Amino acid sequence: MVNSTKRFYYFILKQIRYIFSLIKWRLLAGILIECFLFTFKGGITLFYGIPVGRTLRTIPIFWIFQLILPALVIGDSVSYFIKKSYPRFFRAKRDLILLLIFIFVGLSVSVIYIPLTISVLSVKFKLYVYLNLLAVAYAYALLSILFEPVYVLIGLLTLLMVTSLFGVPTFISQTMLARFISFSLGDLLKTITFSLACLFLTYYQLNRIDFL
Helix, strand or coil: CHHHHHHHHHHHHHHHHHHHHHHHHHHHHHHHHHHHHHHHCCHHHHHCCCCCCCCCCCCCHHHHHHHHHHHHHHCCHHHHHHHHHHHHHHCCCHHHHHHHHHHHHHHHHHHHCHHHHCCCCCHHHHHHHHHHHHHHHHHHHHHHHHCCHHHHHHHHHHHHHHHHHCCCCCCCHHHCCCCCCCCCHHHHHHHHHHHHHHHHHHHHHHHHCCCC
């Protein structure tokens, strides 16, 4: 029993290390960029966004970049890993493959946004932003399995543009400091619902993917 448990953890660790090997240079670039931005721009500038009702429409480049950075780092790594490994190892273990993705995304986001955790922003705001960054990155990773990663990235960028320019209330609206009011249970439920919807869609579509 002990040996089987060790083999399981070793297998998980091996797969996680392999996925990270696919993004090591992008991950390093993401970390360096975040350190640079938080040092010379500050968290308030990066996450300020656009207040609701502002007449002059400008694109909050820094805010959009913060939300889309995990997707840029992850790229097609999850899609490549699944298409290579799933038919051989995971076809009967969808729960395991989703767990691997969850661990990979969680570690990636946590490492990239270390500067966020030590910024002067309020604890509630940082927690809310972190949870939404996880949700967005996890959704991107899952959807990149079912669709071309570049199309998912374009969809994410479109969502962020619509949210910022037209004041459309989405689950990520309050990741803008200018629109953040409080960290409510309703906001948290929206984030969880979005993540679960992507999770269930991927879970039930995995066996229908043609890997050939």
